[in-house]
Amino acid sequence: MKLLEGKVSLVTGATRGLGKGIAIGLGEAGAIVYITGRRLDSNSTSSNDVSGSLNDTKRAVEEAGGICIPVQLDHSNDEQVRSLFERIQNEQNGQLDLLVNNAYAGVQALTNAQGKPFWENAPNLWDACNNVGLRSHYIASVYAAQMMTKRQQGLICTISSWGGMAYLFGAAYGTGKAGCDRLAADMAVELQPYNITSLSIWPGIVGTELFSRLAWEMSENHTNDGKISALAERYNWETPLLTGRVIAKLASQTNVINRTGRVQVVAELAKQYRLVDQEGNLPVSLRSLRFLIPLVLPALRKHSWLIPDIKIPWSILLLTVLKSPKT
Numbered sequence: 001m002k003l004l005e006g007k008v009s010l011v012t013g014a015t016r017g018l019g020k021g022i023a024i025g026l027g028e029a030g031a032i033v034y035i036t037g038r039r040l041d042s043n044s045t046s047s048n049d050v051s052g053s054l055n056d057t058k059r060a061v062e063e064a065g066g067i068c069i070p071v072q073l074d075h076s077n078d079e080q081v082r083s084l085f086e087r088i089q090n091e092q093n094g095q096l097d098l099l100v101n102n103a104y105a106g107v108q109a110l111t112n113a114q115g116k117p118f119w120e121n122a123p124n125l126w127d128a129c130n131n132v133g134l135r136s137h138y139i140a141s142v143y144a145a146q147m148m149t150k151r152q153q154g155l156i157c158t159i160s161s162w163g164g165m166a167y168l169f170g171a172a173y174g175t176g177k178a179g180c181d182r183l184a185a186d187m188a189v190e191l192q193p194y195n196i197t198s199l200s201i202w203p204g205i206v207g208t209e210l211f212s213r214l215a216w217e218m219s220e221n222h223t224n225d226g227k228i229s230a231l232a233e234r235y236n237w238e239t240p241l242l243t244g245r246v247i248a249k250l251a252s253q254t255n256v257i258n259r260t261g262r263v264q265v266v267a268e269l270a271k272q273y274r275l276v277d278q279e280g281n282l283p284v285s286l287r288s289l290r291f292l293i294p295l296v297l298p299a300l301r302k303h304s305w306l307i308p309d310i311k312i313p314w315s316i317l318l319l320t321v322l323k324s325p326k327t
Contacts, residue, residue: 001030002028002029002030002065003029003030003248003249003251003252004026004029004030004031004097004098004248004251004252005029005030005031006030006032007030007031007032007097007098007251008031008032008034008088008092008095008096008097008098009026009031009032009033009034009096009097009098009099009100009251010033010034010035010036010084010088010096010098010099010100010140010144011023011026011033011034011035011036011100011102012035012036012075012099012100012101012102012103012136012137012140013036013037013075013102013103013104013132014035014036014037014054014057014102015035015037015038015039015052015053015054015056015057016051016052016053016056016057016208016209017052017206017208017209017240018102018159018203018206018208018240018243019035019037019057019100019102019103019240020052020056020057020060020240021206021239021240021241021242021243021244021278022100022102022240022243022244022247023035023057023060023061023066023068023244024057024060024061024064024066024240024241024244025064025241025242025243025244025245025246025247025248026061026066026098026100026244026247026248026251027060027061027062027064027065027066027067027068028064028065028066028244028245028248029066029248029251029252030065030066031066031067031097031098031248031251032066032067032069032092033061033066033067033068033069034068034069034070034071034084034088035054035057035058035061035068035069035070035071036054036070036071036072036073036075036084036103037052037053037054037057037070037072037073037103038072038073038074039052039053039054039072040053040054040055040070040072041053041054041055042055042056051209052209054070054071054072055070057070058070069091071084071087074132075103075105075132075136075139075140076105076131076132076136078139081136081139081140081143082143084143085140085143085144085146085147088147089147094147094150094151095147095151096144096147096148096154097148097153097154097155097251098154098155098156098157098247098251099140099141099144099154099155099156099157100157100159100247101136101137101140101141101156101157101158101159101180102159103132103133103136103137103140104132104133104159105128105131105132105133106128106129106130106132106133106172106173106176108128109125109128109129110125110128110129110169110170110173113125113170114169117170118170118171118172121170121172125170125172126172128172129172129173129176130172130175130176130179133176133180134176134179134180134183137158137180137183138183141156141158141183141187141198144156145187145191145196148191148194148196149191149194149196152194152195152196153195153196154191154195154196154197155196155197155198155199155250155251155256156184156187156191156196156197156198156199157199157200157201157247157250158180158183158184158198158199158200158201159180159201159203159243160177160180160181160184160200160201160202160263161177161202161203162177162202162286163177163178164177164178164179164180164181164200164202164263165178165181165317165318165322165324166322166324178324180200181200181263183200184198184199184200184261184263185198185200185261185262188260188261189261191260192257192260192261195257197256197257197259197260198260198261199250199259199260199261199262199263199264200262200263200264201243201246201247201263201264201266202263202264202265202266203238203240203242203243203266204236204237204238204265204266204267204283204285204286205235205236205237205238205283205286206237206238206239206240206242206243207234207237207238207239207240208240233301235294235295235301236283236284236286236291236304237283238266238267238277238281238283239277239278239279239281240278241277241278242266242267242270242275242276242277242278242283243266245270245275245277246264246266246269246270246273246275249269249273249275250264250269265285265286265287267282267283267284267285267286267288268285268311270282270283271284271285271309284304284309285311287311287312287314287317288309288310288311288312289307289308289309289310289312290304290305290307290308290309290310291304292312293307294307
């Protein structure tokens with residue numbers, strides 16, 4: 001029997017990239033996977049557009065062994081989201097075991113904003129980053145919790161990033177990701193009495209279609225920046241499937257409630273659970289010496305395996321390289 005056979009899951013924003021990889025990972029584990037996105041079929045004619053569709057993801061999930069149900073909707077439309085959960089309620093007899101909050105619409109806006117401080121960008125950069133993002137995660141969690149609390153079980157995973165703790169891609173982005181972390185933590189407080197787990201998930205450097213393009217554009221504009229050169233070299237990148245496999249493993253754990261309210265780093269859990277990504281690789285955590293030293297000393301990147309995989313404590317990182325609010 002597969003890990004998630006008989007379990008019902010929902011992955012928002014799954015036409016491509018991280019959402020698609022998560023859906024495939026849940027399909028591998030045997031779950032019924034509802035997926036959402038704005039594009040049902042690939043019909044792009046623009047060379048600048050990144051392809052991907054719900055039906056592309058559906059085929060990939062089914063090839064991996066799962067059952068996939070695509071639902072075309074816009075997560076900025078609350079009524080469409082309400083109807084989605086009503087559909088799951090009716091089709092699955094009230095069962096929803098896992099929600100993955102992943103929908104995000106800000107990548108292109110962040111690409112356009114690169115290199116400029118927040119005040120030189122249009123104020124609607126905030127909405128581009130945090131409407132279909134932090135806000136839509138909250139809305140989806142409201143409806144998921146209404147279903148899960150009735151059955152006294154469930155898991156809500158909110159995709160966030162290291163940008164919630166360290167400066168990355170600007171003020172609007174970082175504030176939204178810090179909000180995702182706080183959303184997951186505060187929901188955990190209210191959901192724990194109902195045996196429902198709420199986690200914030202931090203992938204590493206994920207080689208999605210959109211991020212690959214963003215990294216290339218950044219490297220073109222900042223050729224002398226060592227950290228950006230690491231992006232261009234795909235240093236310590238991971239494929240989207242790794243996050244899917246980690247979430248599938250978490251969803252199968254009977255004691256996952258012990259983790260509720262906390263940030264979970266994908267690479268660290270993958271190491272613990274002995275999981276690899278689509279290419280058979282296991283990247284290290286972004287707080288590992290094996291990542292940090294070659295990031296600063298590019299000559300060591302090809303020999304990073306010689307450096308111990310030792311995690312730097314959060315307390316030390318907050319005093320040094322990270323820029324979280326100080327108290």
